[in-house]
Amino acid sequence: MxxxxxxxxxxxxxxxxxxxxxxxxxxxxxxxxxxxxxxxxxxxxxxxxxxxxxxxxKPITFVRQVLAACFYPALLEDDSLPLDVKQRAKILLSECDGGSIGSYTDSSGIAKIKLCVSQYITRRDGGVPSSPDNIFIKSGSQTALMIMLKLLIRSKDSCQTGVLIPVPTYASFTLALEEQGAAIIPYHLCEEQGWTLHVEELRKALLTGRKTCNPVALYICNPGNPTGHIQSRKSIEEVIRFAAEERLFILADEVYQSCVYGDDTEFYSYKKVLSEMGSTISSTVELASFNSVSKGFMGECGLRGGYVELVNLDPAVREYAQRLFSTRSCPPVIGQIALDLMADPPKPGDPSFPTFSEExxxxxxxxxxxxxxxxxxxxxxxxxxxxxxxxxxxxxxxxxxxxxxxxxxxxxxxxxxxxxxxxxxxxxxxxxxxxxxxxxxxxxxxxxxxxxxxxxxxxxxxxxxxxxxxxxxxxxx
Amino acid sequence: MxxxxxxxxxxxxxxxxxxxxxxxxxxxxxxxxxxxxxxxxxxxxxxxxxxxxxxxxKPITFVRQVLAACFYPALLEDDSLPLDVKQRAKILLSECDGGSIGSYTDSSGIAKIKLCVSQYITRRDGGVPSSPDNIFIKSGSQTALMIMLKLLIRSKDSCQTGVLIPVPTYASFTLALEEQGAAIIPYHLCEEQGWTLHVEELRKALLTGRKTCNPVALYICNPGNPTGHIQSRKSIEEVIRFAAEERLFILADEVYQSCVYGDDTEFYSYKKVLSEMGSTISSTVELASFNSVSKGFMGECGLRGGYVELVNLDPAVREYAQRLFSTRSCPPVIGQIALDLMADPPKPGDPSFPTFSEExxxxxxxxxxxxxxxxxxxxxxxxxxxxxxxxxxxxxxxxxxxxxxxxxxxxxxxxxxxxxxxxxxxxxxxxxxxxxxxxxxxxxxxxxxxxxxxxxxxxxxxxxxxxxxxxxxxxxx
Missing domain, CATH: 3.90.1150.10 (Aspartate Aminotransferase, domain 1)
Incomplete structure (x- = not known):
C-alpha cells in the first residue's frame, strides 16, 4: 500500500x-x-x-500607492494618484529627517506615527486613553515580543523564569522562549468548548510551574493562532483577575484583532477590559499588548511593522524597557508607515475610500x-x-x-x-x-x-x- | 563667563x-x-x-524607482520609468511569493538575492568564491551581528565570554555586548599613526582579558567608525595570523567598504586576505563579515537591510547559526531588494547608468x-x-x-x-x-x-x- x-x-x-x-x-x-x-x-x-x-x-491599493509615493516623490506630481494618497505621503515624508524614508528614525518609531497608533487604540477601546509614550514600534510584533521577553526573563537567577503559554500555540514562540532561557508552563485551551480558556486550567498550570521555576508572565493569544477562537469579555475579565491575584505580567498577543467573523463575535482588547475593572486592578496589572501590519486585512508581512503598547509598568521597569527598545536599531520606516495607514485608513468622503472599503x-x-x-x-x-x-x-x-x-x-x-x-x-x-x-x-x-x-x-x-x-x-x- | x-x-x-x-x-x-x-x-x-x-x-534615483515599482506594479506600465528599472522590478517581484513584496520570505532572505550578494562578493574579492548558502540577510548588519554574538556568547558558563573590541568603537555595539552578557576586552588603536591596529596591542589586551574571562572573538571595524581609518593589507594579514594562533573568531564589520577616499587607498576584505594566506590558515580561521545598505552611497538606513557572510564555520556551529537565523522573522523585503540593487547596480549601457554613476x-x-x-x-x-x-x-x-x-x-x-x-x-x-x-x-x-x-x-x-x-x-x- x-x-x-x-x-x-x-x-x-x-x-x-x-x-x-x-x-x-x-x-x-x-x-x-x-x-x-x-x-x-x-x-x-x-x-x-x-x-x-x-x-x-492583492495588496490594498491605498497602502501601496502611499508607499510608492513615499519612495519616489516624483509621483506626488502624478495625476493618476488620488489626492488623499498624495496628501498622506507628503505628511509622512515631512516627518522623516531630510524628507526621506531612507533616514533613521527614533528607535521606537516616528513620533507622529506613535501618536496615530495611540489614537487608533483610543478609538478602538471606546475612549480609554492611550499615550504615544507607551507605544514602541519595532519590525513586527514578534520583535517587540522578544524584547519584552528579554525584559521579563532573568537569565542569571538560580531559578528559571517561567512563562505560561497556551497549548496549542505557534511553534516559533515556543522556540524563542527556549532560546531566551525561559521555563515554559503550558496551559491547555478547552477544544470541546471552542478552545475556551478556563482559569482553573491557568491555576493548575501555575501551581505545577511554581514547583520548578519562577512564573512571572502569562502569554495570551487572542484571537487565537492556530485555534481561530476569540475570548469573550467575561473570559478576559477572569484572566485579568487571575493575573492580578498571582501578580503575573500579561503579554497579550492581539495581532488578529481586526480579523473577526460572524455577527455575534466582538473583539475586546485586554486593555479596554482592564480599564473597566476598578482602580485596584486597572491601575496595577502590568500589560503589554501587541499588534502588527502583517495580520490584518493589509497582510503586509514583508514590510515588517508592529508595535507594543505598555500599560501600568512600574516606572523603573518602564525605564529599562525604554532602554532595551532604544539600544536596537530603528524599525523599517516602510513598516512604520504601513502602521500609520492601518491605524488611520481612508474615511468616508476620501477619494480612496470606495476602493479601500471594497477591497x-x-x-x-x-x-x-x-x-x-x-x-x-x-x-x-x-x-x-x-x-x-x-x-x-x-x-x-x-x-x-x-x-x-x-x-x-x-x-x-x-x-x-x-x-x-x-x-x-x-x-x-x-x-x-x-x-x-x-x-x-x-x-x-x-x-x-x-x-x-x-x-x-x-x-x-x-x-x-x-x-x-x-x-x-x-x-x- | x-x-x-x-x-x-x-x-x-x-x-x-x-x-x-x-x-x-x-x-x-x-x-x-x-x-x-x-x-x-x-x-x-x-x-x-x-x-x-x-x-x-538625495536618494539614488535608480534605487527609488525600482522600489516604487515593486510596491505599486501599476508603475510597470508607466512610460516615465526607464526600461532597466521596470525589468529589474519584474524580476524581483517574480521572486516574491504571490508576486508581492508583502509576502514573507525565507528567514535568511530571498534565494535569488542571496545569490546576487554572493556574486558581488566574488567580484569584489577578485574571484574568491562565495556561496549563497553562507549569506544570511537580516534587517541591517547590526541585527546580523547581534545574532552572531548570541551564537558566540555562552551565558551559562561560569566564566564570561570575552570579545575584543577596538577603542574607540561606536557606543551601541558596546551596549549590545553588555546586554548579551559578554565581557568587553578593549584594545587601543594608535591614533598618532592614523588609528593603526597593532597586533602587540591585541596580544596585550588578550593576555589581560584571559585573566578574567574566556575570549572567543575579535571584533574589527574596517573601515573604522568613528575613526575614518582603513587597514592595510599587511595589517589585516597580521590580525588574521593572530586570530589563527589564538583561535579567535573574527567579526569583521565592513559596512563602509564602498566608502573609500584617496587614490592610494584600497579596501581589502578580511575574506579575500584570508583566502590568500595558505590553506592552514585560509581554511581554518572562522570569520563573519558584515555589510549593509545603510552605509554605502545609497545611504538607505531606513529600509533596514544588511547581511553577514560566514566563512570556515565548524559544521555544528554553522548548523546552530542557521537555526538562530531561521527562528527569527524574515528581514524586510524592501531592505533585501535594496541589497540586490547595491550588489548589482546599473552597468555601462543600461538606461539608468548615466544618472546612477553621476549621482x-x-x-x-x-x-x-x-x-x-x-x-x-x-x-x-x-x-x-x-x-x-x-x-x-x-x-x-x-x-x-x-x-x-x-x-x-x-x-x-x-x-x-x-x-x-x-x-x-x-x-x-x-x-x-x-x-x-x-x-x-x-x-x-x-x-x-x-x-x-x-x-x-x-x-x-x-x-x-x-x-x-x-x-x-x-x-x-
Missing part, C-alpha cells in the same frame, strides 16, 4: 537538521515540478503560513465563504472534527486517526499528524502544518490550515485534502 | 534617565526654535549620526571636498588635531583642552568632551558626539563629526564649530 512508501526514511536522509522538514520538502517538490519530474499535480498549494499575499490576495470587505467575505466551505467539507469527512472559526487566519481541526495509522506512525518514530502532513504534501502537493508543532493534548492530533486565501485555491486545497483523507482513512481502517 | 551657565544642572534636572542626553536636548532645542524661543540660530545642524539622507543627500560620483566628490575643508579649518584652530579621513563617514578629531576646561568639567562631574558638545549644541545648534561615548585613551578627548553631508551644511557647521571653539579656548586659556 502506498502509505508504506517510507517517507520517514526520506525525511531522515534528506533533512538531517530537522529544521522545518515540511517546508524544505515543499520547496524540493516545487523544483521537481519545474523539472517535469512530477505529473500527479502541477503546483504545491501552500496553506502553511498566515500570509495573505502568498495566498493570492477590505471582499477579503472578509472571501474568508467567510472559505470558512463555510471548510465546515461543509469537514462535516462530510470521517474522522475530522473542527471547532468553528471565529477570528484570525487559521482553523485547527482534530484528526481522529484509526489505531492502525497511529501504530504505523509509531513504527516510524514520527508523530501521526506529521506523517499525515508529509504524505498529504507528497501525494497531493497540499502543504499544511501538523498539530504536533503547536502542542496538543496527549493522543490528540490536528492540522492547521490557513483560510485567508483565494476561493479557487481553497476549493482546490479542499478537494486535494478530501481525496487524500478518504484514501488515508480507508487504508488504515 | 557664559560657560559657567550650568548646563550640567540642566542636564541633571531635565534628562534624569541619562539615555542620550545630547539627542534629547537637540530635540528640545528644535521645539524651542519652532516656538520662537531661540534667536541666536534658526536650526539644529545634526552631524551626530551616519545618515546620508538626513544630511540632505554616486557626486556624493563621493562632496565627501572629499568636505574632508578637505575640515582639515583646512581644523589646521587653523588651536587645540585640535585630526587624523586624515581615509574611509567611512566620520572624522574623530582630538581636542586638547586647557587644564582650566578640564577642571571646569570635573567640578560638574562630566566628561570634558561631553560638556564641550553640550555647550556647542546649546550655543550654536551644532550636534556632534563626544569621544567619551566611543572610548578613548585616558585624558584624551575627541568629538565625532559626520562628513557625508551637503557642502553648504558642512560649511555652516564648520563656521559654528570655529566660532565656538575659539571662544571656548580663549575662555579657558
Amino acid at each position: 502506498s502509505f508504506m512508501k517510507d517517507i520517514s526514511l526520506l525525511v531522515k536522509n534528506n533533512f538531517l537538521s530537522g529544521i522545518d522538514v515540511l517546508s524544505r520538502r515543499a520547496a524540493q517538490i516545487t523544483v521537481e515540478i519545474q523539472q517535469g519530474e512530477r505529473t500527479n499535480y502541477n503546483k504545491v498549494l501552500d496553506l502553511s503560513s498566515g500570509d495573505l499575499h502568498r495566498g493570492g490576495i 477590505a470587505q471582499s477579503i472578509k467575505n472571501m474568508i467567510c465563504k472559505n470558512t463555510g466551505r471548510i465546515q461543509e467539507v469537514f462535516s462530510e469527512l470521517p474522522g475530522i472534527s473542527c471547532q468553528p472559526l471565529k477570528a484570525g487566519f487559521f482553523v485547527f481541526p482534530c484528526l481522529h486517526f484509526p489505531p492502525k495509522a497511529i501504530k504505523w506512525a509509531k513504527k516510524r518514530q514520527m508523530e501521526p499528524d506529521m506523517l499525515y502532513c508529509l504524505h498529504l504534501l507528497e501525494e497531493t502537493g497540499l502543504h499544511v502544518r501538523p498539530g504536533c508543532e503547536y502542542g496538543q493534548r496527549k493522543d490528540s492530533h490536528h492540522i492547521r490550515l490557513f483560510v485567508a486565501t483565494q476561493q479557487d485555491i481553497m476549493e482546490d486545497a479542499l478537494q486535494r485534502l478530501k481525496t487524500f483523507h478518504m484514501r488515508f482513512m480507508k487504508e488504515f481502517s | 557664559s560657560f559657567m551657565k550650568d548646563i550640567s544642572l540642566l542636564v541633571k534636572n531635565n534628562f534624569l534617565s541619562g539615555i542620550d542626553v545630547l539627542s534629547r536636548r537637540a530635540a528640545q532645542i528644535t521645539v524651542e526654535i519652532q516656538q520662537g524661543e531661540r534667536t541666536n540660530y534658526n536650526k539644529v545642524l545634526d552631524l551626530s549620526s551616519g545618515d546620508l539622507h538626513r544630511g540632505g543627500i 554616486a560620483q557626486s556624493i563621493k566628490n562632496m565627501i572629499c571636498k568636505n574632508t578637505g575643508r575640515i582639515q583646512e579649518v581644523f589646521s587653523e584652530l588651536p587645540g585640535i588635531s585630526c587624523q586624515p579621513l581615509k574611509a567611512g563617514f566620520f572624522v574623530f578629531p582630538c581636542l586638547h583642552f586647557p587644564p582650566k576646561a578640564i577642571k571646569w568639567a570635573k567640578k560638574r562631574q562630566m566628561e570634558p568632551d561631553m560638556l564641550y558638545c553640550l555647550h556647542l549644541l546649546e550655543e550654536t545648534g551644532l550636534h556632534v558626539r563626544p569621544g567619551c561615548e566611543y572610548g578613548q585613551r585616558k585624558d584624551s578627548h575627541h568629538i565625532r563629526l559626520f562628513v557625508a553631508t551637503q557642502q553648504d551644511i558642512m560649511e555652516d557647521a564648520l563656521q559654528r564649530l570655529k566660532t565656538f571653539h575659539m571662544r571656548f579656548m580663549k575662555e579657558f586659556s
Whole structure:
C-alpha cells in the first residue's frame, strides 16, 4: 500500500537538521515540478503560513500607492494618484529627517506615527486613553515580543523564569522562549468548548510551574493562532483577575484583532477590559499588548511593522524597557508607515475610500465563504472534527486517526499528524502544518490550515485534502 | 563667563534617565526654535549620526524607482520609468511569493538575492568564491551581528565570554555586548599613526582579558567608525595570523567598504586576505563579515537591510547559526531588494547608468571636498588635531583642552568632551558626539563629526564649530 512508501526514511536522509522538514520538502517538490519530474499535480498549494499575499490576495491599493509615493516623490506630481494618497505621503515624508524614508528614525518609531497608533487604540477601546509614550514600534510584533521577553526573563537567577503559554500555540514562540532561557508552563485551551480558556486550567498550570521555576508572565493569544477562537469579555475579565491575584505580567498577543467573523463575535482588547475593572486592578496589572501590519486585512508581512503598547509598568521597569527598545536599531520606516495607514485608513468622503472599503470587505467575505466551505467539507469527512472559526487566519481541526495509522506512525518514530502532513504534501502537493508543532493534548492530533486565501485555491486545497483523507482513512481502517 | 551657565544642572534636572542626553536636548532645542524661543540660530545642524539622507543627500534615483515599482506594479506600465528599472522590478517581484513584496520570505532572505550578494562578493574579492548558502540577510548588519554574538556568547558558563573590541568603537555595539552578557576586552588603536591596529596591542589586551574571562572573538571595524581609518593589507594579514594562533573568531564589520577616499587607498576584505594566506590558515580561521545598505552611497538606513557572510564555520556551529537565523522573522523585503540593487547596480549601457554613476560620483566628490575643508579649518584652530579621513563617514578629531576646561568639567562631574558638545549644541545648534561615548585613551578627548553631508551644511557647521571653539579656548586659556 502506498502509505508504506517510507517517507520517514526520506525525511531522515534528506533533512538531517530537522529544521522545518515540511517546508524544505515543499520547496524540493516545487523544483521537481519545474523539472517535469512530477505529473500527479502541477503546483504545491501552500496553506502553511498566515500570509495573505502568498495566498493570492492583492495588496490594498491605498497602502501601496502611499508607499510608492513615499519612495519616489516624483509621483506626488502624478495625476493618476488620488489626492488623499498624495496628501498622506507628503505628511509622512515631512516627518522623516531630510524628507526621506531612507533616514533613521527614533528607535521606537516616528513620533507622529506613535501618536496615530495611540489614537487608533483610543478609538478602538471606546475612549480609554492611550499615550504615544507607551507605544514602541519595532519590525513586527514578534520583535517587540522578544524584547519584552528579554525584559521579563532573568537569565542569571538560580531559578528559571517561567512563562505560561497556551497549548496549542505557534511553534516559533515556543522556540524563542527556549532560546531566551525561559521555563515554559503550558496551559491547555478547552477544544470541546471552542478552545475556551478556563482559569482553573491557568491555576493548575501555575501551581505545577511554581514547583520548578519562577512564573512571572502569562502569554495570551487572542484571537487565537492556530485555534481561530476569540475570548469573550467575561473570559478576559477572569484572566485579568487571575493575573492580578498571582501578580503575573500579561503579554497579550492581539495581532488578529481586526480579523473577526460572524455577527455575534466582538473583539475586546485586554486593555479596554482592564480599564473597566476598578482602580485596584486597572491601575496595577502590568500589560503589554501587541499588534502588527502583517495580520490584518493589509497582510503586509514583508514590510515588517508592529508595535507594543505598555500599560501600568512600574516606572523603573518602564525605564529599562525604554532602554532595551532604544539600544536596537530603528524599525523599517516602510513598516512604520504601513502602521500609520492601518491605524488611520481612508474615511468616508476620501477619494480612496470606495476602493479601500471594497477591497477590505471582499477579503472578509472571501474568508467567510472559505470558512463555510471548510465546515461543509469537514462535516462530510470521517474522522475530522473542527471547532468553528471565529477570528484570525487559521482553523485547527482534530484528526481522529484509526489505531492502525497511529501504530504505523509509531513504527516510524514520527508523530501521526506529521506523517499525515508529509504524505498529504507528497501525494497531493497540499502543504499544511501538523498539530504536533503547536502542542496538543496527549493522543490528540490536528492540522492547521490557513483560510485567508483565494476561493479557487481553497476549493482546490479542499478537494486535494478530501481525496487524500478518504484514501488515508480507508487504508488504515 | 557664559560657560559657567550650568548646563550640567540642566542636564541633571531635565534628562534624569541619562539615555542620550545630547539627542534629547537637540530635540528640545528644535521645539524651542519652532516656538520662537531661540534667536541666536534658526536650526539644529545634526552631524551626530551616519545618515546620508538626513544630511540632505538625495536618494539614488535608480534605487527609488525600482522600489516604487515593486510596491505599486501599476508603475510597470508607466512610460516615465526607464526600461532597466521596470525589468529589474519584474524580476524581483517574480521572486516574491504571490508576486508581492508583502509576502514573507525565507528567514535568511530571498534565494535569488542571496545569490546576487554572493556574486558581488566574488567580484569584489577578485574571484574568491562565495556561496549563497553562507549569506544570511537580516534587517541591517547590526541585527546580523547581534545574532552572531548570541551564537558566540555562552551565558551559562561560569566564566564570561570575552570579545575584543577596538577603542574607540561606536557606543551601541558596546551596549549590545553588555546586554548579551559578554565581557568587553578593549584594545587601543594608535591614533598618532592614523588609528593603526597593532597586533602587540591585541596580544596585550588578550593576555589581560584571559585573566578574567574566556575570549572567543575579535571584533574589527574596517573601515573604522568613528575613526575614518582603513587597514592595510599587511595589517589585516597580521590580525588574521593572530586570530589563527589564538583561535579567535573574527567579526569583521565592513559596512563602509564602498566608502573609500584617496587614490592610494584600497579596501581589502578580511575574506579575500584570508583566502590568500595558505590553506592552514585560509581554511581554518572562522570569520563573519558584515555589510549593509545603510552605509554605502545609497545611504538607505531606513529600509533596514544588511547581511553577514560566514566563512570556515565548524559544521555544528554553522548548523546552530542557521537555526538562530531561521527562528527569527524574515528581514524586510524592501531592505533585501535594496541589497540586490547595491550588489548589482546599473552597468555601462543600461538606461539608468548615466544618472546612477553621476549621482554616486557626486556624493563621493562632496565627501572629499568636505574632508578637505575640515582639515583646512581644523589646521587653523588651536587645540585640535585630526587624523586624515581615509574611509567611512566620520572624522574623530582630538581636542586638547586647557587644564582650566578640564577642571571646569570635573567640578560638574562630566566628561570634558561631553560638556564641550553640550555647550556647542546649546550655543550654536551644532550636534556632534563626544569621544567619551566611543572610548578613548585616558585624558584624551575627541568629538565625532559626520562628513557625508551637503557642502553648504558642512560649511555652516564648520563656521559654528570655529566660532565656538575659539571662544571656548580663549575662555579657558
